[in-house]
Amino acid sequence: MRAITANRLTDGHVVYRRADGIWKPSLIEAERFADDRAAEPALDAALRDILTVVGPYLIELDGERPGGRKHVREAIRLKGPTTGTSLLYAQER
Amino acid sequence: MYRYDEIDRSIVSERVEEFREQVSARLSGALTEDQFKPLRLMNGVYLQLHAYMLRVAIPYGTLDARQMRVLAHIARHYDKDYGHFTTRQNIQYNWPALVDIPEILEQLADVEMHAIQTSGNCIRNTTTDPFAGAALDEVEDPRPWCELIRQWSTFHPEFTFLPRKFKIAVTGSDADRAAIGVHDIGLKLVRNDAGETGFEVHAGGGQGRTPRVAVKLRDFLPKGELLAYLTAIMRVYNLAGQRDNIYKARIKILVETMGAEAFTQDVEAMYRQIRGRDLAVPAEEAARLAAFFPEPSPSTLPEGVSDAPGYARWRAINVKPHKVPGRAIVVISLKPRAGAPGDATADQMDAVASLAERYGDGEIRVTKEQNLVIPHAIAAHLPAIHEGLREAGLATANAGLASDIVTCPGLDYCNLANARSIPVAQALSAALFDRGLDEDTQDLTIKISGCINACGHHHIANIGLLGVDKKGEEVYQLTLGGVADNGAAIGKILGPGLTPDEAVEAVAACVGVFRRKRKDGETFTHTLARIGFEPFKEAVYGQ
Incomplete structure:
Protein backbone atom coordinates (compact mmCIF):
# COMPACT_ATOMS: atom_id res chain seq x y z
CA MET A 1 0.00 0.00 0.00
CA ARG A 2 0.96 3.60 -0.44
CA ALA A 3 0.09 6.96 1.16
CA ILE A 4 1.07 10.56 0.38
CA THR A 5 3.08 12.61 2.85
CA ALA A 6 4.64 16.07 2.86
CA ASN A 7 5.76 18.85 5.20
CA ARG A 8 3.31 21.64 5.98
CA LEU A 9 4.38 24.94 4.43
CA THR A 10 3.87 27.22 7.42
CA ASP A 11 5.72 25.18 10.05
CA GLY A 12 7.29 22.21 8.24
CA HIS A 13 5.40 19.65 10.31
CA VAL A 14 4.76 16.20 8.87
CA VAL A 15 1.33 15.71 7.30
CA TYR A 16 -0.50 13.02 5.32
CA ARG A 17 -3.10 13.54 2.61
CA ARG A 18 -6.67 12.40 3.16
CA ALA A 19 -8.98 11.29 0.37
CA ASP A 20 -10.71 14.70 0.46
CA GLY A 21 -7.39 16.47 -0.18
CA ILE A 22 -7.07 17.76 3.39
CA TRP A 23 -3.65 17.34 5.03
CA LYS A 24 -3.52 15.92 8.59
CA PRO A 25 -0.76 14.83 11.00
CA SER A 26 -2.35 11.41 11.41
CA LEU A 27 -1.25 8.59 9.12
CA ILE A 28 -4.36 6.63 10.07
CA GLU A 29 -6.53 9.14 8.24
CA ALA A 30 -4.40 9.08 5.07
CA GLU A 31 -5.83 7.84 1.80
CA ARG A 32 -4.44 4.42 0.81
CA PHE A 33 -3.40 3.43 -2.69
CA ALA A 34 -2.70 -0.06 -3.99
CA ASP A 35 0.52 0.98 -5.77
CA ASP A 36 2.41 3.94 -7.28
CA ARG A 37 0.25 3.99 -10.38
CA ALA A 38 -3.00 4.13 -8.43
CA ALA A 39 -1.62 7.07 -6.44
CA GLU A 40 -0.62 9.14 -9.49
CA PRO A 41 -3.73 11.37 -9.80
CA ALA A 42 -3.73 12.17 -6.08
CA LEU A 43 0.01 12.82 -6.07
CA ASP A 44 -0.37 15.18 -9.04
CA ALA A 45 -3.03 17.09 -7.11
CA ALA A 46 -0.82 17.15 -4.03
CA LEU A 47 2.09 18.57 -6.03
CA ARG A 48 -0.15 21.44 -7.12
CA ASP A 49 -1.09 22.22 -3.52
CA ILE A 50 1.83 24.61 -3.08
CA LEU A 51 0.09 26.92 -0.62
CA THR A 52 -0.34 24.12 1.89
CA VAL A 53 2.60 21.74 1.68
CA VAL A 54 6.21 21.31 0.54
CA GLY A 55 7.59 18.31 -1.34
CA PRO A 56 4.76 15.73 -1.37
CA TYR A 57 5.85 12.15 -2.07
CA LEU A 58 4.64 8.57 -1.75
CA ILE A 59 5.55 6.33 1.13
CA GLU A 60 5.21 2.59 1.39
CA LEU A 61 3.00 1.14 4.09
CA ASP A 62 3.21 -2.13 5.95
CA GLY A 63 -0.29 -2.38 7.38
CA GLU A 64 -0.83 0.78 9.42
CA ARG A 65 2.88 1.58 9.70
CA PRO A 66 5.54 2.91 7.35
CA GLY A 67 7.19 0.08 5.44
CA GLY A 68 9.73 -0.56 2.71
CA ARG A 69 13.31 0.51 2.55
CA LYS A 70 12.67 3.89 4.17
CA HIS A 71 10.66 2.48 7.08
CA VAL A 72 12.99 3.78 9.79
CA ARG A 73 13.04 7.30 8.36
CA GLU A 74 9.27 7.36 7.87
CA ALA A 75 8.63 5.92 11.34
CA ILE A 76 10.73 8.74 12.80
CA ARG A 77 8.84 11.29 10.71
CA LEU A 78 5.57 9.85 11.96
CA LYS A 79 6.41 9.49 15.66
CA GLY A 80 9.09 12.13 16.18
CA PRO A 81 12.76 11.91 17.16
CA THR A 82 13.81 8.78 19.02
CA THR A 83 16.46 10.55 21.06
CA GLY A 84 16.29 9.25 24.56
CA THR A 85 14.39 6.14 23.57
CA SER A 86 15.57 2.61 23.00
CA LEU A 87 17.89 1.74 20.17
CA LEU A 88 15.44 -1.04 19.47
CA TYR A 89 12.92 1.55 18.28
CA ALA A 90 13.06 0.40 14.68
CA GLN A 91 12.59 -3.24 15.62
CA GLU A 92 9.83 -2.43 18.09
CA ARG A 93 7.69 -0.58 15.61
CA MET B 1 34.17 40.71 20.98
CA VAL B 111 22.40 41.55 19.04
CA GLU B 112 24.68 41.50 15.98
CA MET B 113 23.94 37.95 14.88
CA HIS B 114 22.47 36.39 11.75
CA ALA B 115 22.08 33.19 9.75
CA ILE B 116 23.68 34.46 6.55
CA GLN B 117 26.11 32.09 4.76
CA THR B 118 25.26 29.17 7.03
CA SER B 119 24.21 27.30 3.89
CA GLY B 120 24.96 27.41 0.18
CA ASN B 121 28.12 27.28 -1.90
CA CYS B 122 29.81 30.22 -0.23
CA ILE B 123 32.43 30.84 2.45
CA ARG B 124 30.86 29.59 5.67
CA ASN B 125 31.42 30.82 9.22
CA THR B 126 35.14 30.73 10.01
CA THR B 127 36.02 28.49 12.96
CA THR B 128 38.86 28.73 15.44
CA ASP B 129 40.33 27.56 18.71
CA PRO B 130 37.66 27.90 21.45
CA PHE B 131 40.49 28.81 23.83
CA ALA B 132 41.66 31.69 21.59
CA GLY B 133 42.96 34.64 23.57
CA ALA B 134 43.22 32.46 26.67
CA ALA B 135 45.39 29.46 25.79
CA LEU B 136 48.79 29.13 27.43
CA ASP B 137 50.37 27.77 24.26
CA GLU B 138 49.12 30.51 21.93
CA VAL B 139 51.52 32.20 19.51
CA GLU B 140 48.97 34.92 18.84
CA ASP B 141 45.22 35.42 19.26
CA PRO B 142 43.58 34.24 16.00
CA ARG B 143 40.28 36.09 16.56
CA PRO B 144 41.25 39.43 14.95
CA TRP B 145 42.17 37.49 11.81
CA CYS B 146 38.91 35.53 11.96
CA GLU B 147 37.11 38.87 12.19
CA LEU B 148 39.02 40.14 9.16
CA ILE B 149 38.00 37.01 7.25
CA ARG B 150 34.38 37.47 8.42
CA GLN B 151 34.25 41.01 7.07
CA TRP B 152 36.03 40.08 3.84
CA SER B 153 33.93 36.98 3.10
CA THR B 154 30.47 38.30 4.05
CA PHE B 155 28.53 38.84 0.80
CA HIS B 156 31.82 38.72 -1.16
CA PRO B 157 30.41 38.96 -4.70
CA GLU B 158 33.14 36.87 -6.31
CA PHE B 159 32.76 34.01 -3.83
CA THR B 160 28.99 33.77 -3.42
CA PHE B 161 28.52 31.00 -6.00
CA LEU B 162 31.52 28.74 -5.56
CA PRO B 163 31.62 25.17 -6.92
CA ARG B 164 30.77 24.01 -3.35
CA LYS B 165 30.66 25.25 0.21
CA PHE B 166 33.95 26.48 1.65
CA LYS B 167 35.23 26.31 5.22
CA ILE B 168 38.19 28.15 6.74
CA ALA B 169 39.71 27.37 10.14
CA VAL B 170 42.35 29.35 12.02
CA THR B 171 44.50 28.32 14.98
CA GLY B 172 46.90 30.42 16.99
CA SER B 173 48.39 27.47 18.85
CA ASP B 174 50.56 24.55 17.91
CA ALA B 175 48.06 22.23 19.62
CA ASP B 176 45.54 22.98 16.82
CA ARG B 177 42.19 22.85 18.56
CA ALA B 178 40.60 24.07 15.29
CA ALA B 179 41.37 20.96 13.16
CA ILE B 180 42.91 23.00 10.36
CA GLY B 181 44.06 19.82 8.58
CA VAL B 182 40.52 18.94 7.52
CA HIS B 183 39.34 22.32 6.27
CA ASP B 184 39.26 23.78 2.78
CA ILE B 185 41.76 26.32 4.04
CA GLY B 186 43.59 25.92 7.34
CA LEU B 187 45.64 28.76 8.80
CA LYS B 188 48.08 28.46 11.66
CA LEU B 189 49.74 31.45 13.28
CA VAL B 190 53.47 30.77 13.60
CA ARG B 191 56.59 32.73 14.50
CA ASN B 192 59.50 32.87 12.05
CA ASP B 193 63.23 33.05 12.82
CA ALA B 194 63.05 36.85 12.85
CA GLY B 195 60.42 36.69 15.60
CA GLU B 196 57.59 37.89 13.33
CA THR B 197 54.23 36.17 13.39
CA GLY B 198 52.56 35.07 10.17
CA PHE B 199 50.50 32.23 8.76
CA GLU B 200 51.36 28.69 7.81
CA VAL B 201 48.84 28.05 5.03
CA HIS B 202 47.15 24.72 4.31
CA ALA B 203 44.46 23.90 1.72
CA GLY B 204 42.54 20.98 0.30
CA GLY B 205 41.48 19.25 3.49
CA GLY B 206 37.98 18.05 4.24
CA GLN B 207 35.84 15.20 5.46
CA GLY B 208 32.63 13.96 3.83
CA ARG B 209 32.57 11.30 1.16
CA THR B 210 36.23 11.75 0.22
CA PRO B 211 38.18 12.64 3.38
CA ARG B 212 41.53 14.27 2.77
CA VAL B 213 44.15 15.95 4.95
CA ALA B 214 45.12 19.41 3.68
CA VAL B 215 48.48 20.03 2.01
CA LYS B 216 50.78 22.81 3.15
CA LEU B 217 51.06 25.62 0.60
CA ARG B 218 53.29 27.97 2.58
CA ASP B 219 55.47 27.82 5.68
CA PHE B 220 55.12 31.53 6.33
CA LEU B 221 52.83 34.23 4.98
CA PRO B 222 53.19 37.77 6.35
CA LYS B 223 49.96 38.68 8.13
CA GLY B 224 49.31 41.74 6.00
CA GLU B 225 49.19 39.48 2.94
CA LEU B 226 46.40 37.26 4.28
CA LEU B 227 43.55 38.57 2.12
CA ALA B 228 45.64 38.56 -1.04
CA TYR B 229 46.66 34.95 -0.46
CA LEU B 230 43.16 33.81 0.48
CA THR B 231 41.83 35.54 -2.62
CA ALA B 232 44.44 33.76 -4.74
CA ILE B 233 43.41 30.35 -3.37
CA MET B 234 39.72 31.11 -3.80
CA ARG B 235 40.23 32.43 -7.32
CA VAL B 236 42.15 29.34 -8.46
CA TYR B 237 39.46 27.13 -6.94
CA ASN B 238 36.60 29.18 -8.35
CA LEU B 239 38.06 29.03 -11.85
CA ALA B 240 39.22 25.41 -11.92
CA GLY B 241 36.93 23.66 -9.42
CA GLN B 242 34.56 21.09 -10.90
CA ARG B 243 30.94 22.29 -11.06
CA ASP B 244 29.20 19.43 -12.86
CA ASN B 245 29.56 16.81 -10.14
CA ILE B 246 28.62 17.67 -6.55
CA TYR B 247 30.83 14.87 -5.24
CA LYS B 248 33.91 16.24 -6.96
CA ALA B 249 33.36 19.94 -6.42
CA ARG B 250 35.22 20.57 -3.16
CA ILE B 251 38.71 22.08 -3.28
CA LYS B 252 40.19 18.84 -1.90
CA ILE B 253 39.35 17.10 -5.18
CA LEU B 254 40.91 19.94 -7.20
CA VAL B 255 44.10 19.82 -5.14
CA GLU B 256 44.28 16.05 -5.56
CA THR B 257 43.56 16.18 -9.28
CA MET B 258 46.07 18.92 -10.01
CA GLY B 259 48.62 17.66 -7.51
CA ALA B 260 49.78 19.68 -4.53
CA GLU B 261 52.75 21.14 -6.37
CA ALA B 262 50.82 22.36 -9.40
CA PHE B 263 48.03 23.74 -7.26
CA THR B 264 50.52 25.61 -5.08
CA GLN B 265 52.25 27.03 -8.16
CA ASP B 266 48.94 28.31 -9.54
CA VAL B 267 48.06 29.90 -6.21
CA GLU B 268 51.49 31.52 -5.91
CA ALA B 269 51.25 32.85 -9.48
CA MET B 270 47.81 34.31 -8.78
CA TYR B 271 49.09 35.76 -5.51
CA ARG B 272 52.01 37.50 -7.26
CA GLN B 273 49.54 38.95 -9.74
CA ILE B 274 47.13 40.44 -7.22
CA ARG B 275 49.24 41.22 -4.15
CA GLY B 276 49.95 44.75 -3.08
CA ARG B 277 46.74 46.25 -4.37
CA ASP B 278 43.68 46.95 -2.26
CA LEU B 279 43.99 43.49 -0.68
CA ALA B 280 46.89 44.46 1.57
CA VAL B 281 45.82 44.64 5.21
CA PRO B 282 46.94 48.02 6.62
CA ALA B 283 48.66 47.75 9.99
CA GLU B 284 46.23 50.27 11.48
CA GLU B 285 43.25 48.12 10.42
CA ALA B 286 44.84 45.02 11.95
CA ALA B 287 45.40 47.02 15.14
CA ARG B 288 41.78 48.25 15.11
CA LEU B 289 40.49 44.69 14.88
CA ALA B 290 42.91 43.46 17.54
CA ALA B 291 41.50 46.10 19.90
CA PHE B 292 38.13 44.29 19.75
CA PHE B 293 39.72 41.44 21.67
CA PRO B 294 41.57 42.86 24.68
CA GLU B 295 43.43 40.48 26.96
CA PRO B 296 41.55 40.04 30.25
CA SER B 297 43.08 41.69 33.27
CA PRO B 298 44.96 39.52 35.77
CA SER B 299 43.27 38.66 39.03
CA THR B 300 45.27 38.84 42.23
CA LEU B 301 42.68 36.88 44.18
CA PRO B 302 43.76 33.39 45.21
CA GLU B 303 42.04 30.50 43.45
CA GLY B 304 38.87 29.42 45.18
CA VAL B 305 38.68 26.11 46.97
CA SER B 306 35.68 23.94 47.59
CA ASP B 307 34.86 20.59 49.10
CA ALA B 308 31.52 20.44 47.32
CA PRO B 309 30.66 17.02 45.88
CA GLY B 310 32.25 16.56 42.47
CA TYR B 311 34.24 19.79 42.60
CA ALA B 312 37.73 18.30 42.71
CA ARG B 313 37.05 16.02 39.75
CA TRP B 314 35.41 18.81 37.75
CA ARG B 315 38.33 21.16 38.54
CA ALA B 316 40.82 18.54 37.36
CA ILE B 317 39.02 17.63 34.14
CA ASN B 318 37.01 20.64 32.92
CA VAL B 319 39.24 23.56 33.94
CA LYS B 320 42.23 24.41 31.76
CA PRO B 321 45.16 26.76 32.44
CA HIS B 322 44.88 30.37 31.26
CA LYS B 323 47.72 32.56 30.05
CA VAL B 324 46.70 35.39 32.38
CA PRO B 325 47.41 34.95 36.11
CA GLY B 326 44.30 34.43 38.21
CA ARG B 327 42.17 33.39 35.23
CA ALA B 328 41.08 29.93 34.09
CA ILE B 329 39.36 28.36 31.09
CA VAL B 330 36.17 26.52 32.06
CA VAL B 331 34.82 23.91 29.67
CA ILE B 332 31.08 23.33 30.16
CA SER B 333 30.21 19.83 29.05
CA LEU B 334 26.98 19.42 27.09
CA LYS B 335 27.40 15.64 27.43
CA PRO B 336 25.62 14.47 30.58
CA ARG B 337 25.16 10.74 31.00
CA ALA B 338 22.94 9.56 28.13
CA GLY B 339 22.27 13.13 27.01
CA ALA B 340 21.91 14.34 23.43
CA PRO B 341 25.37 15.76 22.62
CA GLY B 342 25.36 19.51 22.04
CA ASP B 343 21.80 20.13 23.23
CA ALA B 344 21.19 22.87 25.79
CA THR B 345 17.88 24.05 27.18
CA ALA B 346 16.87 27.70 27.27
CA ASP B 347 17.36 27.77 31.05
CA GLN B 348 20.82 26.27 30.69
CA MET B 349 21.78 28.91 28.11
CA ASP B 350 20.58 31.62 30.48
CA ALA B 351 22.55 30.04 33.33
CA VAL B 352 25.75 30.03 31.27
CA ALA B 353 25.14 33.66 30.29
CA SER B 354 24.76 34.66 33.94
CA LEU B 355 27.85 32.77 35.07
CA ALA B 356 29.95 34.21 32.24
CA GLU B 357 28.71 37.68 33.07
CA ARG B 358 29.36 37.42 36.81
CA TYR B 359 32.63 35.53 36.75
CA GLY B 360 34.14 35.68 33.27
CA ASP B 361 33.90 39.11 31.60
CA GLY B 362 30.68 38.00 29.87
CA GLU B 363 32.40 35.99 27.17
CA ILE B 364 31.37 32.51 25.97
CA ARG B 365 32.67 30.17 23.30
CA VAL B 366 31.20 27.21 21.42
CA THR B 367 33.54 24.30 20.64
CA LYS B 368 33.61 21.92 17.70
CA GLU B 369 33.22 19.22 20.35
CA GLN B 370 29.75 20.68 20.98
CA ASN B 371 30.54 22.08 24.41
CA LEU B 372 30.55 25.63 25.76
CA VAL B 373 33.46 27.49 27.30
CA ILE B 374 33.85 30.40 29.70
CA PRO B 375 37.27 31.41 28.41
CA HIS B 376 38.20 34.08 30.95
CA ALA B 377 36.86 32.75 34.25
CA ILE B 378 38.26 34.33 37.40
CA ALA B 379 39.92 31.43 39.21
CA ALA B 380 38.83 32.74 42.59
CA HIS B 381 35.23 32.09 41.54
CA LEU B 382 35.65 28.55 40.20
CA PRO B 383 33.66 27.10 43.14
CA ALA B 384 30.78 29.49 42.45
CA ILE B 385 30.89 28.65 38.74
CA HIS B 386 30.82 24.94 39.56
CA GLU B 387 27.89 25.44 41.89
CA GLY B 388 25.99 27.42 39.26
CA LEU B 389 26.68 24.78 36.63
CA ARG B 390 25.63 22.02 39.01
CA GLU B 391 22.31 23.75 39.64
CA ALA B 392 21.79 24.02 35.88
CA GLY B 393 22.68 20.37 35.26
CA LEU B 394 25.86 21.38 33.45
CA ALA B 395 28.61 20.21 35.81
CA THR B 396 29.40 16.89 34.12
CA ALA B 397 33.12 16.35 34.58
CA ASN B 398 34.01 14.72 31.29
CA ALA B 399 35.51 17.37 29.00
CA GLY B 400 37.85 15.50 26.67
CA LEU B 401 37.03 12.07 28.11
CA ALA B 402 35.60 9.18 26.09
CA SER B 403 32.03 10.13 27.05
CA ASP B 404 32.53 13.61 25.55
CA ILE B 405 31.02 12.12 22.39
CA VAL B 406 30.49 14.22 19.26
CA THR B 407 27.51 13.54 16.99
CA CYS B 408 25.62 15.05 14.12
CA PRO B 409 21.80 15.28 14.47
CA GLY B 410 21.48 12.10 12.39
CA LEU B 411 18.30 10.48 11.16
CA ASP B 412 16.28 11.77 14.10
CA TYR B 413 16.29 15.21 12.45
CA CYS B 414 18.37 15.43 9.29
CA ASN B 415 17.02 15.01 5.79
CA LEU B 416 20.35 13.72 4.50
CA ALA B 417 21.04 11.13 7.19
CA ASN B 418 20.88 7.38 6.63
CA ALA B 419 21.04 6.33 10.27
CA ARG B 420 20.54 7.74 13.73
CA SER B 421 23.51 9.04 15.66
CA ILE B 422 22.19 10.72 18.83
CA PRO B 423 20.51 7.59 20.30
CA VAL B 424 23.69 5.59 19.64
CA ALA B 425 25.70 8.28 21.45
CA GLN B 426 23.20 8.23 24.32
CA ALA B 427 23.41 4.46 24.74
CA LEU B 428 27.20 4.58 24.48
CA SER B 429 27.42 7.40 27.00
CA ALA B 430 25.37 5.39 29.49
CA ALA B 431 27.56 2.33 28.93
CA LEU B 432 30.80 4.30 29.44
CA PHE B 433 29.52 5.98 32.61
CA ASP B 434 27.91 2.89 34.13
CA ARG B 435 30.82 0.55 33.46
CA GLY B 436 33.48 2.98 34.66
CA LEU B 437 35.06 3.03 31.20
CA ASP B 438 35.27 6.82 31.18
CA GLU B 439 38.05 6.95 33.78
CA ASP B 440 41.52 7.94 32.58
CA THR B 441 40.48 8.44 28.98
CA GLN B 442 41.63 12.06 28.62
CA ASP B 443 41.91 13.05 24.94
CA LEU B 444 40.28 9.85 23.64
CA THR B 445 37.87 11.01 20.95
CA ILE B 446 34.65 9.27 19.87
CA LYS B 447 32.58 10.81 17.07
CA ILE B 448 29.46 9.59 15.26
CA SER B 449 28.02 10.60 11.88
CA GLY B 450 24.65 9.54 10.52
CA CYS B 451 25.76 9.70 6.89
CA ILE B 452 28.86 10.08 4.74
CA ASN B 453 28.64 13.88 4.83
CA ALA B 454 30.45 13.41 8.16
CA CYS B 455 29.01 16.34 10.12
CA GLY B 456 29.79 14.26 13.22
CA HIS B 457 33.50 14.28 12.22
CA HIS B 458 33.81 10.48 12.53
CA HIS B 459 36.74 10.43 10.08
CA ILE B 460 38.96 12.31 12.53
CA ALA B 461 37.91 10.45 15.66
CA ASN B 462 40.17 8.00 17.46
CA ILE B 463 37.07 5.80 17.42
CA GLY B 464 34.51 6.74 14.79
CA LEU B 465 31.10 5.44 13.81
CA LEU B 466 29.49 6.06 10.44
CA GLY B 467 25.81 5.17 10.03
CA VAL B 468 24.81 3.78 6.64
CA ASP B 469 21.64 2.35 5.16
CA LYS B 470 21.90 -1.33 4.28
CA LYS B 471 18.75 -2.61 2.63
CA GLY B 472 16.59 -0.41 4.81
CA GLU B 473 18.35 -1.12 8.10
CA GLU B 474 20.77 1.05 10.05
CA VAL B 475 24.32 -0.29 9.98
CA TYR B 476 27.41 1.31 11.49
CA GLN B 477 30.99 1.20 10.22
CA LEU B 478 33.59 1.41 12.95
CA THR B 479 36.81 3.30 12.21
CA LEU B 480 39.95 3.63 14.29
CA GLY B 481 42.92 5.96 14.21
CA GLY B 482 41.51 9.30 13.14
CA VAL B 483 43.18 12.43 14.50
CA ALA B 484 41.73 15.96 14.49
CA ASP B 485 44.62 18.07 15.72
CA ASN B 486 48.33 18.10 14.88
CA GLY B 487 49.16 15.29 12.49
CA ALA B 488 45.54 15.09 11.31
CA ALA B 489 44.68 11.61 10.06
CA ILE B 490 41.66 9.80 8.65
CA GLY B 491 40.48 6.72 10.54
CA LYS B 492 40.46 3.27 8.92
CA ILE B 493 37.54 0.83 8.90
CA LEU B 494 38.03 -1.98 11.44
CA GLY B 495 35.69 -4.60 9.97
CA PRO B 496 32.14 -5.46 8.88
CA GLY B 497 29.20 -3.20 9.69
CA LEU B 498 27.36 -3.44 13.00
CA THR B 499 23.78 -3.08 14.19
CA PRO B 500 23.09 -0.14 16.54
CA ASP B 501 23.38 -2.29 19.66
CA GLU B 502 26.50 -4.02 18.36
CA ALA B 503 28.03 -0.64 17.54
CA VAL B 504 27.61 0.54 21.13
CA GLU B 505 29.22 -2.62 22.48
CA ALA B 506 31.98 -2.45 19.88
CA VAL B 507 33.00 1.09 20.82
CA ALA B 508 32.87 0.20 24.51
CA ALA B 509 35.07 -2.81 23.77
CA CYS B 510 37.60 -0.62 21.91
CA VAL B 511 37.72 1.79 24.85
CA GLY B 512 38.35 -1.21 27.09
CA VAL B 513 41.21 -2.47 24.90
CA PHE B 514 42.82 0.96 24.94
CA ARG B 515 42.58 1.25 28.72
CA ARG B 516 44.08 -2.21 29.23
CA LYS B 517 46.83 -2.07 26.63
CA ARG B 518 48.15 1.47 26.75
CA LYS B 519 51.38 2.38 28.46
CA ASP B 520 51.90 5.45 30.63
CA GLY B 521 51.30 8.70 28.83
CA GLU B 522 50.19 7.09 25.58
CA THR B 523 47.36 8.55 23.55
CA PHE B 524 45.00 6.27 21.65
CA THR B 525 46.98 6.96 18.48
CA HIS B 526 50.22 5.87 20.13
CA THR B 527 48.68 2.70 21.49
CA LEU B 528 47.07 1.85 18.15
CA ALA B 529 50.38 2.39 16.33
CA ARG B 530 52.14 0.09 18.81
CA ILE B 531 49.64 -2.76 19.05
CA GLY B 532 47.89 -2.52 15.67
CA PHE B 533 44.26 -3.23 14.80
CA GLU B 534 44.20 -6.92 15.79
CA PRO B 535 43.47 -6.60 19.52
CA PHE B 536 40.58 -4.26 18.68
CA LYS B 537 39.28 -6.61 15.98
CA GLU B 538 39.42 -9.49 18.38
CA ALA B 539 37.49 -7.55 21.01
CA VAL B 540 34.81 -6.45 18.52
CA TYR B 541 34.47 -9.44 16.22
CA GLY B 542 35.87 -12.19 18.40
CA GLN B 543 38.46 -13.21 15.81
Missing part, protein backbone atom coordinates in the same frame (compact mmCIF):
# COMPACT_ATOMS: atom_id res chain seq x y z
CA TYR B 2 33.59 41.68 17.39
CA ARG B 3 31.58 44.85 16.87
CA TYR B 4 29.25 45.62 14.01
CA ASP B 5 29.91 48.85 12.17
CA GLU B 6 27.28 50.76 10.20
CA ILE B 7 27.86 48.59 7.14
CA ASP B 8 27.33 45.36 9.11
CA ARG B 9 24.20 46.75 10.72
CA SER B 10 22.66 47.93 7.49
CA ILE B 11 23.36 44.80 5.42
CA VAL B 12 22.02 42.51 8.13
CA SER B 13 18.87 44.63 8.68
CA GLU B 14 18.26 44.86 4.95
CA ARG B 15 18.62 41.09 4.65
CA VAL B 16 16.03 40.55 7.42
CA GLU B 17 13.51 42.75 5.62
CA GLU B 18 14.28 41.10 2.30
CA PHE B 19 13.69 37.65 3.79
CA ARG B 20 10.46 38.82 5.42
CA GLU B 21 9.19 39.76 1.96
CA GLN B 22 10.39 36.45 0.50
CA VAL B 23 8.57 34.43 3.18
CA SER B 24 5.45 36.47 2.56
CA ALA B 25 5.74 35.83 -1.18
CA ARG B 26 6.11 32.10 -0.59
CA LEU B 27 3.10 31.98 1.71
CA SER B 28 0.98 33.86 -0.81
CA GLY B 29 2.07 31.65 -3.69
CA ALA B 30 3.94 34.42 -5.49
CA LEU B 31 7.04 32.25 -5.12
CA THR B 32 7.06 28.49 -5.73
CA GLU B 33 9.07 26.21 -3.47
CA ASP B 34 11.67 25.79 -6.22
CA GLN B 35 12.07 29.57 -6.33
CA PHE B 36 11.99 29.98 -2.56
CA LYS B 37 14.34 27.15 -1.54
CA PRO B 38 17.62 28.82 -2.59
CA LEU B 39 16.47 32.04 -0.90
CA ARG B 40 15.68 30.37 2.41
CA LEU B 41 18.93 28.39 2.31
CA MET B 42 20.86 31.64 1.92
CA ASN B 43 19.30 32.61 5.25
CA GLY B 44 20.15 29.37 7.01
CA VAL B 45 16.66 27.85 6.76
CA TYR B 46 16.55 24.14 5.91
CA LEU B 47 13.54 21.83 5.76
CA GLN B 48 14.33 18.71 7.78
CA LEU B 49 12.32 15.61 8.65
CA HIS B 50 9.87 17.13 11.12
CA ALA B 51 10.15 20.87 10.69
CA TYR B 52 12.21 23.75 9.41
CA MET B 53 15.70 24.06 10.89
CA LEU B 54 17.38 27.42 11.41
CA ARG B 55 21.18 27.48 11.60
CA VAL B 56 22.51 30.60 13.28
CA ALA B 57 26.12 31.65 12.73
CA ILE B 58 28.20 32.21 15.84
CA PRO B 59 31.21 34.08 14.44
CA TYR B 60 34.27 31.87 15.11
CA GLY B 61 32.34 30.35 18.02
CA THR B 62 32.45 33.57 20.06
CA LEU B 63 29.46 35.16 21.73
CA ASP B 64 28.67 37.24 24.77
CA ALA B 65 26.14 36.87 27.57
CA ARG B 66 23.64 39.19 25.92
CA GLN B 67 23.72 37.15 22.71
CA MET B 68 23.40 33.87 24.61
CA ARG B 69 20.28 35.18 26.33
CA VAL B 70 18.74 35.95 22.95
CA LEU B 71 19.58 32.41 21.79
CA ALA B 72 17.81 31.17 24.94
CA HIS B 73 14.82 33.42 24.25
CA ILE B 74 14.52 32.04 20.72
CA ALA B 75 14.68 28.46 22.03
CA ARG B 76 12.00 29.23 24.62
CA HIS B 77 9.57 31.18 22.49
CA TYR B 78 9.99 29.84 18.96
CA ASP B 79 11.32 26.31 19.47
CA LYS B 80 10.86 23.44 21.91
CA ASP B 81 12.89 25.05 24.68
CA TYR B 82 16.29 23.90 23.48
CA GLY B 83 18.96 24.46 20.86
CA HIS B 84 21.66 22.25 19.40
CA PHE B 85 25.28 23.43 19.34
CA THR B 86 27.07 22.01 16.32
CA THR B 87 30.49 20.78 15.30
CA ARG B 88 30.82 24.00 13.27
CA GLN B 89 30.58 26.10 16.45
CA ASN B 90 27.10 27.29 15.46
CA ILE B 91 23.63 26.69 16.92
CA GLN B 92 20.71 25.03 15.20
CA TYR B 93 17.04 25.22 16.13
CA ASN B 94 15.12 22.12 15.09
CA TRP B 95 11.52 23.33 15.29
CA PRO B 96 10.96 26.97 14.22
CA ALA B 97 7.91 27.74 12.10
CA LEU B 98 8.63 29.42 8.78
CA VAL B 99 6.22 32.20 9.60
CA ASP B 100 8.25 33.07 12.75
CA ILE B 101 11.71 33.06 11.18
CA PRO B 102 11.78 36.71 9.97
CA GLU B 103 10.98 37.77 13.55
CA ILE B 104 13.71 35.48 14.90
CA LEU B 105 16.21 36.96 12.45
CA GLU B 106 15.22 40.45 13.53
CA GLN B 107 15.91 39.58 17.16
CA LEU B 108 19.26 38.10 16.21
CA ALA B 109 20.15 41.23 14.24
CA ASP B 110 19.47 43.32 17.34
